[in-house]
Amino acid sequence: xxxxxxxVAFITGxxxxxGRATALAFAKAKARVVVAEINETNGQETVKQMEQLGAExxxxxxDVADPAQIEFAIRQxxxxxxxxxxxxxxxxxxxxxxxxxxQTPDDFNQMMAVNVGGVFYGMQIQIRQMLAQQAAxxxxxxxxxxxxKIVNVSSxxxxxxxxxxxxxxxxxxxxxxxxxxxxxxxxRQNIHINAVCPVYTHSTMFDELITTAPGLEERMRRMIPMGxxxxxxxxxxxxxxxxxxxxxxxxxQAIQLDGGMTAG
Numbered sequence: 001x002x003x004x005x006x007x008v009a010f011i012t013g014x015x016x017x018x019g020r021a022t023a024l025a026f027a028k029a030k031a032r033v034v035v036a037e038i039n040e041t042n043g044q045e046t047v048k049q050m051e052q053l054g055a056e057x058x059x060x061x062x063d064v065a066d067p068a069q070i071e072f073a074i075r076q077x078x079x080x081x082x083x084x085x086x087x088x089x090x091x092x093x094x095x096x097x098x099x100x101x102x103q104t105p106d107d108f109n110q111m112m113a114v115n116v117g118g119v120f121y122g123m124q125i126q127i128r129q130m131l132a133q134q135a136a137x138x139x140x141x142x143x144x145x146x147x148x149k150i151v152n153v154s155s156x157x158x159x160x161x162x163x164x165x166x167x168x169x170x171x172x173x174x175x176x177x178x179x180x181x182x183x184x185x186x187x188r189q190n191i192h193i194n195a196v197c198p199v200y201t202h203s204t205m206f207d208e209l210i211t212t213a214p215g216l217e218e219r220m221r222r223m224i225p226m227g228x229x230x231x232x233x234x235x236x237x238x239x240x241x242x243x244x245x246x247x248x249x250x251x252x253q254a255i256q257l258d259g260g261m262t263a264g
Contacts, residue, residue, distance in 0.1 A: 002240060002245070005031075007086060008077065008084055009026045009243070010074065010086065011026070011087075011088040012062065012070075014088075015043045016204050021233045023046050025233070026086075027050040027053045027057065032057070032058075032081050034058045034076070036073045037060075040059070058077070060076045064091045064121070065113040065117055085149065086151075087150045088150075088152075088239060089150070091118050092118070093205070095107060095165060097209060108167045111167035112167070112170075115175065116171050123193070126148075127150070127182065149192050149243040150193040151242050152194075152195045154254060156200075157172045157173075158175055158176045159256060160262065179193055180252045183252030184252060187252070194242050197254050197256045199257065201229060201231065201232060224260065225260035225264075238255060
């Protein structure tokens, strides 16, 4: 297991699903973790579980559709732990399951505000903080050895079409575009930026979706060559590696965690 002792990880949407599994994985690896979550009950429960593992953890309520709230959450991170080493932009919504022409302007705009805006503004604030840390270190020691690691949670819908979910697919494609662009811009500053693209993965949002139409669960399962849905812990382990010191050469990638779906 990678050791993240003294490192500070900031995770949005860490109140459930992939976000919570990732927060717990970092806690087990001895990181200090900030849970930025809109649902206070869920966020506090994640913190409680991390503290039971002996980890230092902080909850900050944050709606990622509001840049001011993301900025406040990062300020609280620095106030509590004095730095930011890792950022996981995971918060998102699933949107309405329906045909292209049934999606409304409000459906589309809300999807863009949360799933794209949360990543765009999140990365802006996170990168500025990482660059400031590097500048301060260089001022003190004459050079900076500090790196930064950012992982954005996209989806398999970000690399292929998703019938009945056009706004979601558009948003997740945008997340990959943002990831690749930022990675190229800041690679020389030793900030590694990647995305993960999970296939259908058990979470409150997904488990609710598969009950909305008869036979939907089985149809979605058949699309995955492994014959099963993903587990949040499986996604979390990939995120952990991308943020570890073992990842020295991977940036600007959209890692597909899909049980073989896109292999053919």
